Amino acid sequence: MTDLDVTPARRGAREVLSWSRRGVDPALRAAVDRLPAAMRDVAGYHFGWWDENGRVVGADAGKAIRPALVLLSARAVGGSAEEAMPAAVAVELVHNFSLLHDDVMDGDRTRRHRPTAWTVFGVNTAILAGDALLTLALDVLAASGHPCAQRAIRVLSAAVQSLLGGQSSDLAFEERRSVAVAECVRMAELKTGALLGASCELGALYGEGAPERVAHLRAFGDRLGLAFQFVDDLLGIWGDPGVTGKPVHSDLANRKKSLPVVAALASDTPAGRSLDALYHAAEPLSADDLARAATLIEAAGARAWSRERADTLLAQARAHLDAAGPERDPAEELTALARLVADRDH
Template sequence: MVAAHVVGPSAIQPRSAGVVLAQSRDAVIPALRAAVDTLPATMRHVAGYHFGWWDEHGRPVDADPGKALRPALVLLSAAAVGGAGQAVTGAVAVELVHNFSLLHDDVMDGDATRRHRPTAWSVFGTSVAILAGDALLTLAMDTLLASGHPAATRATGMLGAAVQRLIDGQSADLDFERRADVDVEACLAMAQAKTGALLGSACAIGALLGGGRPAQVLRLAQFGEDLGLAFQFADDLLGIWGDPATTGKPVHSDLRSRKKSLPVVAALTSGTPAGLELAAFYTGAGALPEPRVGRAATLVEAAGARMWSQAQADQLLVRALDALAAAEADPLVEAELCELARFATRRDR
């Protein structure tokens, strides 16, 4: 476990996770908007709606912009190795890739709400939302390559490899919907690819663009990978028990769609009476009947899967912080990364 950062009375205090996220978002948004402005008009319109910059008619709105965790990780990882200010383009590219995946995920999962407003596909149609996601992915690679940074080509290769893993994880997630034999190991591998790959890449790209040593890039990548899996555990818990007023999604949304998330798979394979009853709920097709949704949440918890999932997230956080400590980062930035990691695994949205 990483040691607490000790500061004297006159030293600069580390920023809280909320401040880090807000300031990182402020640093990235101008460059992100400038990149999106280069898209063809139709794709720019859909992307801007998805980002919360305007409504479906193009009128400016003040919508929930999202956490912007991934760009914050890029910027902090660069600062951690002494390269603060060198990775804004990398942060933009990673955020574009993340939102490419969100646009596609919403279509594949049939989610009608994201960040307290209708999803892009439910407003503009599935085909247009998919194309907008494709446009963001292409823009991410073009933006990073055109940055002129000496490490831009290598960073783009890292991001491309992360996208391939992300797609593989998403493919496995979809495959799980048709299978009755999904075990915890397979579900962990899926989550590591679907979520861990991009968070690991965000940290590695930040460290690379910040001029970090190879060992630092490697350690920060491991920090991001472990944090990513812990983040997915937290996300899956919110998908069942999150407050709709905070998450922007209906309560029990993952259960309603019979999604085989980490807590659900842990419950299904637990061998408990609750797990066996839950398995009967998951044998059908289509949305889970409403009267059974609340019962399914009770069964997941009764099988011990809610407690197990939180314990796994906590263990992964410890492992992530160990990797961060081994990176020999700037102490102040290390403390801020610690705060951000704890926030990501104990959040309410």
Template sequence: MTNLDVTPAHRSAREVLSWSRARVDPALRTAVDRLPESMRVIAGYHFGWWDEHGEPTGADAGKALRPALVLLGARAVGGTATAALPAAAAVELVHNFSLLHDDVMDRDTTRRHRPTAWSVFGVNAAILAGDALLTLALDLLAGSGHPTAAGAIRTLSEATQRLHDGQAADLSFEERADVRLAECVRMAENKTAGLIGAACALGALFGDGRADQVDRLRLFGEHVGLAFQFADDVLGIWGDPAVTGKPVYSDLRNRKKSLPVVAALTSGTPAGRELDALYRGADPLSGAELAHAAELIDAAGAREWSQGRADDLLEQALAHLRAAEPVERAGRELGALARLATDRDH
């Protein structure tokens, strides 16, 4: 066994994430080094490896949740993390492709406690860098030499298409006042849950799991992904900027129709109707109005509903995980990651 597959007997979820980051980062750096220089500089800045001048930094590179799910998915079906490393790196590349594009489309100026790539290098350059990461991800799978590479490419491509569909819906919500809650949930399933489900399925594929294990781990990941989005949308309103890396009330400031917002807007409550009036306004919301909007969402019952949905989805995810009959330790660690991802303070 390689060092990648020799790990301490008992690890917390955060220790698993650190292990995943330490293993995936070298593969990511090697892959990014193959990009043209113009794309390499932007990608490395986005990953937090260096500043806009290419000087090394100690910036936050993210939690590496998705690659951790790939590596543990392989272990869960009796395979090795080493065999799944190309898939783990590919999933992280696709995730970061989506973040680069999302930041442009949402005009977010801060990610991971530093200026976003587009605000430093420009919109067009950031879009091209995102495209480069997506192409690189598929190239990693194609060049992996694994027998399931073709199926893995189809799995990741399908998840990426769902991600595009979800992002398109998310953008369309900005122009509409009549977004239904079912539409918002479907958007989150496509934009977030699909890729997390694909991460777990890719791990099982690269671990040579049975077809039923691949399906069950995909369902585990999709339920975790949707639960994560519910929890993350709560953080997008009430989260601590020191944790989220974004300004307080960032989603409300952008009048984003996140899950708790749409739940409040469609609640039929007086608070929901007052929130609707705030969201229909054309002027930027003041600090006092942002705080009041958060209070209205809470008063409409949407915060409690969102937290309850996250809890229910987590339980369903864990049921799918048990049905996959995972190797005990990997199953335990996948469950711990699921709980961490849906924690109110993640």
């Protein structure tokens, strides 16, 4: 048993994330070191390891939620977190592939309190670096030597296809005047839920869990992922820039059809109708317009609706976790992590 598989008593969610980041980082760096030099430079900058000139800076590398889900799911079925490390690295690579591309598509200039990679290295180079991380993720699984490696590649590939489908819908929604709430929820299931679900499934597979336990852990991750997106969309409107690393009202400035926005637009309330007129005006939205849009979304009941949906999804996730019959310590840590994910807007 390695240090990664030793659980101190009463470890909280933030301690779990620190444990995950410490465990994954050496293997993640070793994988990124295999990239061509130009791609390695961009990836290392994006991960916060160095600046645009290659000087070590140790900036924020993200929370490592998805790797933590992999490692804890492996332990939840009685397996080893150490054995599941290739899967943890792979999902972190895929997640960051998607972030590099999202920043380009959304025109976001800031991530984790730093300029986004495309603003530093250029759009084309950032896209290529994202592609490099995606192919590297599959190579990490293929090279793991684990009996489930082939199945794991298919699970991760399917999650990427879902993610791409969700992102495609997200972009298409920006060009449409009307989007149904059910369409938006489905987009979020694909764009976010699929990768968190795959993270739990991969961990359970590398932990050699029985099929029923794997399925319940997959469902736990799916529900948690959708809750994560509901909360993320709330943060995209009302989040503290000091915490999110993005400007206030950033999603509104981009006129994104996020879950609370779509719910407000579909509410058939005076606030929803006013939001529709404001959101689809031809001229750019001023700071006052953005603040008014946020007020209208809340007045339409969409902020409370999003919060309630996140809470319901969290309860569903926890029911699936219980049904998986997990080992006690990792179950408690998965529960703590789920609460942290769903309570980020409080």
